[in-house]
Amino acid sequence: LADRTDTFWIGNAGNPDTQYIVFDGTNSGYDPEPANVPSFIASQHPGVKYQVIYDTGGVWVFRRAGA
Numbered sequence: 001l002a003d004r005t006d007t008f009w010i011g012n013a014g015n016p017d018t019q020y021i022v023f024d025g026t027n028s029g030y031d032p033e034p035a036n037v038p039s040f041i042a043s044q045h046p047g048v049k050y051q052v053i054y055d056t057g058g059v060w061v062f063r064r065a066g067a
Contacts, residue, residue: 010044017048019064026058038062 008015010023025037034040037060041050054061
């Protein structure tokens, strides 16, 4: 995804609601690590729905619903 799209660091103020979000749930740098990654993503983008399209080994990929 990073090769073909603009990328943003999650949690920075002013980020757009992107089409995809990739989140490493076990190596995110957040302390404590989010216990519920989908809820954490929803809290970062209120009013925007994201679907989990990949969840393996602690790595999550979300796609914006309707995008």
